[in-house]
Amino acid sequence: MSAGYLYEVASYQGLLDILMRMFSRGYYYYHVVELPEAKREKWSNIDQKLIKKYLTDQSKFQRYRRKKNYNAASFFYVRWNELSFILHTDGEVLDDIDYSDKFLDIRVKPLKIPVSTVVFVMNYFHYDKKMKEKITKKGGNVDEKNAKVTVHLSEETRKGHLDVLYHVFNTMNKRKVIHEFEKMNGYPCWRGIVAQKRAIQHWMFREAEKRGIPFTDEEKKSIRFTDKRKPVSIYKEPVE
Known part of the structure; x- marks a missing residue:
């Protein structure tokens, strides 16, 4: 593995950020590996095996040459805690990749992506008919090639927030309701x-x-909404 190669992210926010970047760069294909807690002391060894298996530590110049000469797919590796993600682009999978x-x-x-009691969902954003009409009316481009990946809360997580807010409403204390929403x-x-937050806020009103x-x-104006x-x-x- 090349010196200075970084692959372990510091937080789930960083994980979402780097995955969004890579998906937007055409790394559309993903495989998730959940490392066993019982083998925590061996996680770094597993990382290196996966990095070697998919040659994810190649420099941008190496990836460029493989793409130019062989139309090769590029691979990427990242891990947050026990969750490892391998991504790759379109292209030919060359024989030096163990694509198993x-x-x-x-x-x-x-x-x-589960994070404690919350589940984040990343999916490719497509334009529906109503949105296409709205964008076209404003002179925008609705080519699906411009569609992007987005992140939202899973349906279970979203409903969980609504259930908690409904319960807090039973106190008839708006300050407590606002405090719960602002979480x-x-x-x-x-x-x-x-x-999703805007929709929940409208439901709250x-x-x-x-x-x-x-x-x-x-x-309404006093409610914090980031x-x-x-x-x-x-x-x-990296640890020295």
């Missing part, structure tokens, strides 16, 4: 998650009206 694992296509099969500001602000404790315009991603450090520094 099953890879899925992010454009077809969403990738689910979601801790999630990274990818487009899919922001859209309707539920308050239904219960006879509507939010005033001033209260929709900008914060930069995060991606990789852990």
